[in-house]
Amino acid sequence: MDSQYSEIRKDYRTGYYSVIVPGRDHRPKELEIEDEGAKNLKDCPFEPDTVDRVNLEIMHVNEPWTTMVIRNKFPELEGHTPLEYENGFFSSISGYGYNEVLIESPKHFDKFENMNLKKSLEWLNTLIEREEDLYSRNYIKHVMVFKNYGASGGASIGHPHTQIIAWPEILGTPAIEIEIAKNYLKENNSCIYEDAIKKEEGRILFETEKIIAIAPYGSRFAGESMILPKRHVNYIMDLSQEEKEELVEGLKKLIQTNKKLFGEQAYNFVIHENKKEKDYHMHIEVYPRLSNLAGIELGQNVFVNTMVPEDYTKKFKEIVGSI
Numbered sequence: 001m002d003s004q005y006s007e008i009r010k011d012y013r014t015g016y017y018s019v020i021v022p023g024r025d026h027r028p029k030e031l032e033i034e035d036e037g038a039k040n041l042k043d044c045p046f047e048p049d050t051v052d053r054v055n056l057e058i059m060h061v062n063e064p065w066t067t068m069v070i071r072n073k074f075p076e077l078e079g080h081t082p083l084e085y086e087n088g089f090f091s092s093i094s095g096y097g098y099n100e101v102l103i104e105s106p107k108h109f110d111k112f113e114n115m116n117l118k119k120s121l122e123w124l125n126t127l128i129e130r131e132e133d134l135y136s137r138n139y140i141k142h143v144m145v146f147k148n149y150g151a152s153g154g155a156s157i158g159h160p161h162t163q164i165i166a167w168p169e170i171l172g173t174p175a176i177e178i179e180i181a182k183n184y185l186k187e188n189n190s191c192i193y194e195d196a197i198k199k200e201e202g203r204i205l206f207e208t209e210k211i212i213a214i215a216p217y218g219s220r221f222a223g224e225s226m227i228l229p230k231r232h233v234n235y236i237m238d239l240s241q242e243e244k245e246e247l248v249e250g251l252k253k254l255i256q257t258n259k260k261l262f263g264e265q266a267y268n269f270v271i272h273e274n275k276k277e278k279d280y281h282m283h284i285e286v287y288p289r290l291s292n293l294a295g296i297e298l299g300q301n302v303f304v305n306t307m308v309p310e311d312y313t314k315k316f317k318e319i320v321g322s323i
Ligand SMILES: [Zn+2]
Pocket: 037, 041, 044, 045, 046, 047, 107, 108, 158, 159
């Protein structure tokens, strides 16, 4: 792409369109990253002294605790809701499911990207344990894991945490990606993500023996990336020990490098995977939150990305050193 002109790109994973606009300022300006809870730790519900062990349902804890998983106190979905479907002009599914929160550390100011390898693996293995349990429950078809960091990333609590939602159906972007991956497999007899690894040549951020990080061609956000195992793995539990290690180290490297590149920022990451959908290739998407969603994003589901993914790749590599 001529860096002077903008371009409308289709994301091969989702079919979503993004307008890639070169040459704007990428410094986060008004987006909030401050943590209200930090002003008074007594107000933080995830502190060792404040976490309500009596009333909260604790799903996982080690003692003395370093990682704890609790049922979300304000869940969007609940497991004791009867699962009912309404089909017709107005279609709906009752709010059956589970919301859990993985508290990554007892320490409020610990940062995900600064965890050591042992701690990162504990985080990943705790997620695997929770996913296994949730997938074993009646009607659960999809477990979504994601992290919101910073107020404009949607985090209402500053204490380091990851969220887990178990759904009775595969909904939204993962459903679209799975359908696209299945159709691609049928037509090309190969996995779209493995083909992407081969084709994304100019947008590879870094790679190790088992994993690779890419700035996807049709990125919706400035500084968007995805990290994935090179081998076909659809479910997080099927990762080998080496893949787990390289994946968590790589994920932290993405967040650390984005911080050097864009300054302190809110961000989200999401784990796209599914236990039963064998054709899906697991990947983690990372979105720095450098701008607010506006009318075009909300009204048309077309995203304006002010950083050409190739430029992001170039800047990223300047920081981490060439691969
Ligand atoms: Zn705290």
